[in-house]
Amino acid sequence: MLCNICNKNQATVHLTEIVDNQMTELHLCDDCAKKKSIQMEQQFGLSDLLAGLVDYSKQLGGSEKMAAGTQCPFCGLTYEDFRKIGRLGCSECYTAFGRYLGPLLKRIHGASQHVGKTPLSLPQEGLKSSARSVRGSSVTELKTRLQEAVDHEEFEEAARLRDAIKEAEKKKKETKKENGSE
């Protein structure tokens, strides 16, 4: 079978495209397939999708102008850069763009609090460097976040926080009891 684009070389790549529910099959040679894939990447990539989400989060997080101009003091990446390329520049960007990233992470993952593993040996410097990471899980802190979540109508997050508060209060009581009985 000859390549559908150049009609010269043997087709080696077989592509099925679905556009508006119309399925088309393309049979391409190596060269044309490469060109086509670059073209497709340019047309629509993950960064476009992310940019869509980022735009949405900006509406939640503050004015567009403010967001776009924010710059990471460590690596120099601006929020506008992030919007374009869909990638952050370094670990410190998470602190610099914290207020916009929170809602974005929530949109992507449906949650915004890490509950998985922690590095075995956490360098103290790393902890201090990230202002966001100081946000602890004390009951007072959790309650503030619950209020924030309710204000933003993030009800799933609110329910999660509510459970976390219950859990934390229960633990507090248990510790008190244990201490009291000693």
Next chain:
Amino acid sequence: MDLNDLINQVSSWLKGTGPHSDIVISSRIRLARNLEKTPFPHWAKKNDAEQVLVSTKAAFERTAELKSAVFLHLEELDNIDKQFLVERHLMSNEHAVRSNQKALCVTSREDVAVMVNEEDHLRIQVMESGFDLDKTWDVINSIDDQLSGFLPYAFSREWGYLTACPTNTGTGMRGSVMLHLPALVMSRQINKVLEAIAKLSFTTRGLYGEGTQASGNFFQISNQVSLGLREEEILGNIKGVIGQIIEQEQKAREVLLAEHREMLEDRIWRSYGTLKNAHIISSSETVELLSMLRLGNDLGLIENMERGLINELFILTQPAHLQKLEGKKLSANERDVKRAQIIRERLKV
């Protein structure tokens, strides 16, 4: 270990052993990790990226599982070698295309592979044959723990492991299972299954990884969400979903055998016949026919054949493998001839 030794061995994850290996090819987990206060690879200056290569290499040398692994600087490899590593599922295509200041650390069993300076500073991958995410997790968790002692990971209490792309933030973990589902495809139930999976925020990819479409009845299913769940919970969810799919595939196979046995046997034996006799064969036809051969073997219709041999043929018949076997560059037409020759040789009883 030398890169050229790999072609003469079967990767451990392709052995065709382990739980449910009649349906599950392999289990894979990858962790995305970055170094704090170091620009991510796409944003890094040459010096920063080179420093990452130095510090990660030193850390690998102190990590039990990686001590004797080979550390390959991708700039030093030619295109066929890089493609060869992609075809063996040891690294991504992206890693091969732009290879400045990039490296790959791979063990001789090929069960552990770490990409350095891909999208993130580290992409640690562990693969096992069959359906065994627990074992895979134990191995990768141990490697990650050791590395965290040698490298200052970018981590926040609130958001977990910080990654270049926010879609990986949190655990930085993606668990994937590669499934062979010919009966669900033949009985036209596969779309229903895939739709359900998508609703549960899992993604489906093809045999050859990111950006490839499912072909030859192979589907790679992985989690999408990486934040807000513990690693064990994420893996538990995958296990639950995959368990269901395995059951569905088993049922579909039973129905095919009971109600369409002759049609099924005909397709399987014709596929075997073509593979054993063809002198020119394309890669897409190969994948389709090998899929049927594998099904025939798994159902006990074709006897005295190692599952590992069929698995290996999927890898060996890809372009860079054929060119390495031949020892020179081959055109697409020449590859089709070489591919048919390799298959005939391997299937000779």
